[in-house]
Amino acid sequence: MLIGCIEAGGTKFVCGVCDERGQILDRTQFPTLAPNETMENVNNYFSKKSINAIGLGCFGPIDLKLTSKTYGFIKNTPKESWKNYNILGYLKKKFNVPIGFDTDVNSAALGEAHYGAAKGLQNVLYITIGTGIGAGVLVEGNLLHGMLHPEMGHILIRRHPDDDFEGICPYHKDCIEGLASGKSIETRYNKKAQYLTDDSVWKLEAYYIAQALMNYILILSPEKIIIGGGVSKQKKLLKYVRVYVKQFLNDYINTNELKDLEHYIVNPQLGDNAGLIGAFVLGLNALNEHN
Ligand code: ADP
Ligand code: ZN
Numbered sequence: 001m002l003i004g005c006i007e008a009g010g011t012k013f014v015c016g017v018c019d020e021r022g023q024i025l026d027r028t029q030f031p032t033l034a035p036n037e038t039m040e041n042v043n044n045y046f047s048k049k050s051i052n053a054i055g056l057g058c059f060g061p062i063d064l065k066l067t068s069k070t071y072g073f074i075k076n077t078p079k080e081s082w083k084n085y086n087i088l089g090y091l092k093k094k095f096n097v098p099i100g101f102d103t104d105v106n107s108a109a110l111g112e113a114h115y116g117a118a119k120g121l122q123n124v125l126y127i128t129i130g131t132g133i134g135a136g137v138l139v140e141g142n143l144l145h146g147m148l149h150p151e152m153g154h155i156l157i158r159r160h161p162d163d164d165f166e167g168i169c170p171y172h173k174d175c176i177e178g179l180a181s182g183k184s185i186e187t188r189y190n191k192k193a194q195y196l197t198d199d200s201v202w203k204l205e206a207y208y209i210a211q212a213l214m215n216y217i218l219i220l221s222p223e224k225i226i227i228g229g230g231v232s233k234q235k236k237l238l239k240y241v242r243v244y245v246k247q248f249l250n251d252y253i254n255t256n257e258l259k260d261l262e263h264y265i266v267n268p269q270l271g272d273n274a275g276l277i278g279a280f281v282l283g284l285n286a287l288n289e290h291n
Contacts (some may be wrong), residue, residue: 003049004095005274006042007231008058008087008103010079011131013038015045018280019183020246023275026247029195034081039090053290054091055100055283057107057275062087064102064145078170084114098290100282104128105136106143106276108228111278115140118224124223125189126274127152129209130229133177137220144220153177157211160204180208182231193231208227209237210244213265217249223257228268238265 002025007014026049030041032069044113046054061075067218072088086100102110109118109126117145118124118138127135137144144150154175165188167178178184185193189201196202213225242261249258257264269276 001287002049002051003280003282003287004046004049004054004081004097005276006054006056007104007107007279008056009275010059010077013211014276016276016279017051018277018283020284022277022280022284023101024276026137027276032079035085035087035090039127041085043094051097051156052096053098053100053283053287054095055107055279055281056088057102057104057279057284058087060103061148061151062101062103062258064149065265082118082274090277098283098286101288102143102278102282103134103136103149104137105134106149107136107282108274109136109138109191109226110281111227111270111274111276112268114281115277116274117226117266121223123221123223125216125224126224126226126228126268127140127158127212127216127219129181129227129231131182133181133212133229135161135216135220135289137216145200152212152216153181155212155215157208158199159217160207163204164228166209176208176212180212182229185231193234202234203240205231205234205239206237206240206244210241210248213245214248215256217253219243225265226268228274232267241265253290261266 001020003018003109005016011203012029012031017025063070063073074082074085082184109124112118115123124125124138135152157176167177168184168187169175182193242265270277
């Protein structure tokens, strides 16, 4: 049995094929161009493989409401050509197999909860700090959707008293994405995040990320927090984030998890495959529901 896995990101699409145990047998990636070109690449890749199901973790916002007329559409994205694009509809037309569909970050949370750093846990938060910021969450074993799906990259946080950078979010300016995403770091310092080594850069970044995590901890009560995305590759970041999370929570909560922040706030164990393996779980679930 083969599952086709798609991690549809705003910068690149990663496609792969997994066996029933989640072993990646093959993978490829291509840049996210206009929908027609990109989806043709997806189609060409999978049409040569005999897949039994597909899992799609997709950048958003996306419509996940089964009863909605636009279920499976990408909604109001800043990527103009993808606005109101029926990505699920395209795959359904091309492939007559069950398809599981969720956000890219929910998919990564699911992957880590089944096969990675949060294996076996029912309450897991996955946050990606890349070009933008987004987070997905498993609550009591279910991926949280609700009205739309969480958009945790746009919460408001307290500004550092010495920070006068206005923020880059086109909607809110200084939400967490506006102040702490990879794109905001690059705009603030006029240099890409991977070339910034100064402690002050990473302390400020951690100051903001830790505030967001504190809010997520207090609202969602996750048993594990996984931080992925390009910016999380900076080794100092998680170290400082843990220090600030401890300081901000100020012993208000005393769980075993919070006493051991080293194991509570971690990088993805699946590395760059978290999204792909999550898509595998989405595909497998869709196949099981169908049978
Ligand atoms: P995307 O979010 O576009 O899918 P990534 O998750 O790879 O892609 O994130 C890209 C961001 O990560 C860029 O802003 C880049 O500057 C930043 N980045 C990449 N590598 C590092 C690194 N080693 N340390 C800090 N930031 C990094
Ligand atoms: Zn915002």
